[in-house]
Amino acid sequence: MLDDSDRRLLRHLQSDPAQPVTALAQAVGMPLATCYKRLDRLQTQGVLRGQGYAIHWPALGYTVEVSLRITLDKTNPRAFDEFLSAARDVPEVIEIQTFLGRVDARLAVIARSMSHYQEIYRDRILTLPHIADIEALMHVATVKNQQTVPL
Template sequence: MIELDDTDRFILRALLRDASQSAGAIGRQLGLSQPAVWRRIRRLETEGVIKGIRLRLNAEALGFGVTVFLGVKLARKGQVSLDDFERAVSAIPEVQTVEHVLGLYDFRLRVVARDLSDFERVLRRRIMTLPGAGDVEANVLLSEERRPGPIG
């Protein structure tokens, strides 16, 4: 585990708010030079604290107005491997995330669809036809607030 000081935490919070900020812009907020901030960011990347920078798309603006969290329990665990199911479900474009979880279900999926009838089509024709797909539980997202999580 890496030791983080207040400056590292400030940089991480700034990047969580807007990852497109330059090291110079963050440095001006901190009273540090651009190279000093850049070196700290590189160290945080090298140490694995920063795993990458992602672009978040607005699914609703792209015509996908429904997000569903789907719990999937494999029907035949011995006959179909978890890896095979994960690989197959990851190939479905509407499936945004695939998480192998411990609990009642084996996988938790985040699925986007244009509307509920489109989700039903994706569920019936794509997800439920996958090898090993068994019981499912769907939870429709009503609203979402993203939190950055704890920073050391």
């Protein structure tokens, strides 16, 4: 379980994940050694999964984002595994989610232009195995993308 000190640490990390541990320890009011120990424990427990950078795809020329809702032909018992394995190999697929319900999977696909997307769709997506139906949703705007949780 998390105690109040852990929650304070996590709140400060969410607000500025790149801050040095010395600044974090000072901000939450704990000794540096204690802060390191708590961070290590939170990583060991799987609460913290490391630090990284978020890449802004449009800055690299990827201006088109499409969400594909996929329904699979589940008559083959290996349909999910074979589809997911092949979808992982498409470089422009940046996210894969699976669901229970009418839609089996969602792929987030990025492209440099609509013509580039059409090429990806025809040459890579439509060749994925076991697809019964696809619904494409063109990304227009991100209204909320909150990466923090209430602590």
